[in-house]
Amino acid sequence: MNTVSQRDTASALLFVLLLVSTVFAGCSEPVQQTPAVATVSITYPQAEQYITARRIHVRGTASNTGEVVVNGVRATVTGGAWDVLVEFPEGPATAQALAGEAVSKVSFFVDSAPPKIVIESPQRGLVRGDEQSRELIVRGQVTDVGSGLLLLKIDEQLVELDADGRFEHSYTLEVGLNELTITAIDKAGHQARTRRGVIYGPLIDPSERINSAFGITVSAAGFELVTGVIKSLLKPEQILEYVQQTLSSELVSVTAVAFDPIDVQISPKQDHLAIALKITNLRVDGDIRFDNESHATFFGISELEAHLDVRVSATPQGGIKIEVIASELVLDESSIHSDLTDDSAFLRGLVVMVAEKAFSEYIGTLLIEELYDPAILRRKIELLGRSLEFQLFVESVRTTALGMHIMASVEMPSQKYPAVADVAGALNRPVGAGSPASVDGELKVATSRTTIGRIAHGVWRSGLLHQSLEGDDFAGTTLPMSLTADGLATVLDARIRAYADGETPAAMVFRPLLPPVVEFDPAATNSSGIELRIAEFLIDVDLLHPDKARETLLTLALFLDLDVEIAIEGSDVRLSFEVAARAEIADEPLLDFDDERVTSLIEALIEIVPAFFATNLLVTAEAQLAWITLRNPTLDIHGVEGDRVTAGIEAVASGQ
Incomplete structure (x- = not known):
């Protein structure tokens, strides 16, 4: 009993203590929380x-x-x-x-700005002859107001700078176009780059004749085409017309000619062409006068052969001379029949006279008047409504059993377009030793890097590449859109609007300082292997203010590599291009443009321009040979130095 009571008392005391502690805890000061540190x-x-x-x-x-x-x-x-x-x-x-x-x-x-490069020498557009040193002094200064310059290099060669950033470097020129790339890099990684183009090598007066410029070979198989053309032209009506026009005898007149289709064979021989005609069932109707009376008559020949030797040669004036140097009629008197007379001597004389007119003389005239036109030697290059005319001169004609080979020279115009820069001369590299070309075709045309380069120089010198876009006028062609200040502000820099009203016309003036330089790549597989390299092609972007002089916003310098593709249309040559462009701002007198934005835009634009030029660039002749069509040219670059090119061309009769 006592034990239980003691246990209950202890439990009660514990409960009271817990209750009291709880009450006092609720009445104490709150605990302060330490805030988190940011x-x-x-x-x-x-x-x-x-x-x-x-x-x-x-x-x-x-x-x-x-x-x-x-x-x-x-x-x-x-x-x-x-x-x-x-x-x-x-x-x-x-x-x-x-x-x-x-x-x-x-x-x-x-450091938000790239270094600044100033090139003092060479100036843009330098052409240097090989009588001068190959060592070109490149002189200038580089400054960087930010992190400081890290390095300067020309191409991949490091260049030393003095304390003021000035430099002088000797650069060894190669024959042809040298494109120097000067690059400055600062410590922030900014790059500044500028280029200079220098043409170096043997030079010549650009108006001097280009000797042995083109070698043209017509194979023996190619003369089969001429055979077909002669067959198509040797029709009774053509023969009748010619005989009537040329037969001067007062005793005989011809009113009708008939014969079976003629068999023609043309064979190249040493120094001449041998032409053999076989005529069967020839009948000539006409009138003959004797005893002061006209008598209708006819004569016929069962079989007649005409053999002609024709020489093709160069004239002193550079043309082609075609002449019949020998002719022979072969006929058996027994094959002659007529209602005229039994006098075989008279009849034979009459037959020979008419047959010579009808076949021997007519063939010579046919070759000269129908198959060849001297105007074919006058060529022109047309671009955007303007043209450059130049003349081919035949130097020599050589005929062998294998075919005919014609060597021709070229003479470019002597007059220079006023806006074209004066340079020391045209690049005239010696042509290396030859090697066989691996192309086929009835016609082969062989030339060299030097010839194409000289012609390209003539194109540049004539001003064909100097064009302008002013508002909506591009080289005399009205475009569906107009170049304005607002358009330039949209694509180049909005600050342009501060210099002109948005509708103010703008212009782009194209002025290449250097002529194209031609290079060949024998290893090319995806192109013709013919490349045009153009350096220092300047484009001025101007504002055409209505109330004051035109104002240049900036000048761009382009460096272009153009792969040339060649197509033949009839006897015309059409060129097209694939282009790679490198651009830089050469001058910006009004605004400090965003170089990368401007050059990227121009490079993209320039790479689509050749498609436009290709539809407007044609090499043609003053006269066309209507009887022949040339097609499917294949090119082979050959020669010991890879500086020759031969085109194998398929020749077919027109209409086939």
């Missing part, structure tokens, strides 16, 4: 880093805060990270991020 850290840019833009996305992390302030600009913290765009001055800079009492600082260097 932190902030900048992760970009990093300390001592070179930054290439003035407006920078400063990034970092933060905790225990919803906002940070970076150089006075507020940024929201999301998921423990923040990002804010801040503009810094050029040069040494510090980014400071604040989050409450927390501070993070990073010092770095802002």
